[in-house]
């Protein structure tokens with residue numbers, strides 16, 4: 001595994017194995033010509049089993065005890081069905097990389113040639129090659145075969161899969177056979193460890209200190225109420241979803257911890273999900289300090305093998321509390337008593353590669369299967385979760401006040417349209433900061449307080465444009481403009497990672513007139529240093545914390561007040577609770593608002609509310625200044641008033657009118673390939689088949705498209721999409737599944753990728 005299209009297959013077990021095998025163990029089985037890792041699910045009790053001679057045998061058993069508890073087998077099957085992916089693919093996303101072994105073919109240079117590097121064959125031939133040496137045949141190789149040989153010779157050993165990637169146009173089996181015949185290379189089968197792709201922020205260094213005191217605080221009446229409601233369900237062993245909507249600093253964590261303790265007292269286990277570990281450092285530390293020693297942390301900076309070690313400890317029952325990022329929803333725990341999903345609105349819960357599952361939603365399914373309460377928490381709940389509360393499917397628990405009656409920060413909105421060219425000494429500085437924000441920054445600094453500046457745009461300028469001919473420099477592989485980074489004066493594509501030196505002249509008209517547009521975090525840093533030359537500033541975005549250890553060090557200095565101003569992208573909106581922060585500036589609230597996405601207003605409201613919540617966590621009250629060109633927009637106004645309910649009412653009305661989730665469900669089917677025409681045609685054929693199904697049913701979904709995706713090209717692949725929207729979830733999925741099966745039946749072209757995204761989040 002994972003093999004696309006692999007489902008549940010039947011095998012025979014030899015006498016020796018059948019006594020060992022228990023459901024949930026890994027086995028090695030043949031599939032076609034390959035050997036792969038699978039999970040043993042159950043003994044076949046089919047009434048008419050396939051003829052025994054047709055069933056292949058299990059080749060090996062990898063475990064002594066199950067690594068996949070029964071609960072998880074059920075969740076796996078549910079998830080594969082719901083997310084419209086093959087069970088094999090789903091399993092690949094569930095198991096940590098270290099667990100999967102896969103057979104691959106290695107192509108190796110034959111021993112006698114191994115020592116030679118680039119030396120010309122003619123020379124070696126004379127010295128030590130026997131007269132029958134294959135080198136004499138080298139001249140008979142065709143051009144592509146020679147290239148292939150040169151590549152293998154240089155690498156000494158290389159997998160067939162890698163060669164296939166490198167020589168997509170070559171008929172590899174034929175070419176390789178020639179090299180084998182000439183005794184240049186040999187092929188060998190071997191089981192390799194499957195390496196799963198690392199997820200986001202892979203380099204974030206983790207240093208979870210044992211901090212935090214053990215003392216129990218006195219709960220506020222709201223906290224008390226929430227704890228009582230949750231523990232009652234927990235003690236009864238029932239399933240129920242709770243949504244804690246608590247303003248920032250209302251003490252949600254305390255509720256999680258106390259209910260978790262109640263679960264542990266009942267000898268049941270706790271699963272704790274967070275959007276990412278590095279920025280939720282404090283929460284992890286608190287969980288460690290309060291919930292004992294039998295804790296496992298699962299995060300994206302671990303290697304597959306490390307995660308696999310943790311996985312087995314959990315499966316053996318040595319762990320009571322698992323805290324982890326989205327893939328931890330698959331932690332092999334039995335006997336769950338509580339599941340917590342912190343910051344449940346966070347898009348990081350949605351997997352955007354492979355099977356596109358949502359860990360928050362799977363947590364709820366898992367809670368139902370385990371019959372335990374599931375607690376979702378957020379200051380800015382997703383509208384999906386909130387709408388479930390309105391129809392009483394979930395229980396809403398509100399924490400409307402900050403602990404110890406600390407006030408919420410005051411929020412001022414600066415209308416950037418009204419901004420006069422105020423008589424700033426420095427035009428560059430006033431381009432970034434309004435007069436109000438400038439003054440506030442200076443005052444706060446002089447009072448010795450800390451400030452946060454938020455702008456959701458990395459780099460120095462989001463594009464370079466020629467002031468003479470208007471050309472905007474864009475990526476060669478993607479239909480997006482390149483971002484200018486000051487470091488090394490480079491242009492970067494944020495989609496494919498392409499980078500190049502920024503040119504001095506326009507590549508089109510050759511005038512030296514390139515200028516930057518769209519302020520990014522690097523430019524904010526520069527402007528701030530012009531305003532306050534002595535300020536101690538740090539920049540927190542994916543570029544600045546790429547190196548191992550940088551992030552945790554930065555957070556440490558930030559907490560120790562060795563940094564006066566922290567500038568950053570949405571990373572600054574998360575987690576860290578620093579009492580010295582009294583000012584938050586939002587440089588341009590419109591960045592997310594203008595995205596072509598029906599969730600743009602929701603994302604804007606969430607980011608603004610979360611970042612505003614960083615201010616005034618200590619004794620001193622906080623102040624927030626939001627700069628925007630859309631000061632009337634309800635997402636900005638509601639965020640300024642800390643009014644989630646009003647925002648939700650307005651936004652839900654809009655969603656209802658336009659038939660968007662949560663009132664409907666969506667599936668986005670994306671077609672990707674190098675050949676634009678073929679991609680378009682595939683999308684059109686898909687729609688033609690789809691409409692056949694849809695018109696047959698009046699509750700059938702609406703089909704939007706086919707249309708080019710908002711970003712039409714990424715990494716040289718053309719992208720088209722078909723969006724389906726329907727009121728009847730089961731029917732919607734059924735329609736897509738049927739068409740999907742028809743297409744698989746036809747055989748898919750390897751040139752074309754079809755990605756089915758159920759409940760899509762990112763539609764760009």
Ligand code: ADP
Pocket residue numbers: 217218219220223246247248249250251252253254403404577
């Ligand atoms: P939230 O997650 O809701 O933003 P936190 O859980 O981080 O808020 O709590 C904010 C701060 O208040 C933390 O430092 C926490 O230790 C403290 N706290 C929580 N509950 C109480 C309480 N009942 N009394 C005093 N302090 C509390």
Ligand code: ZN
Pocket residue numbers: 475476477478493494495496497498715
């Ligand atoms: Zn690109």
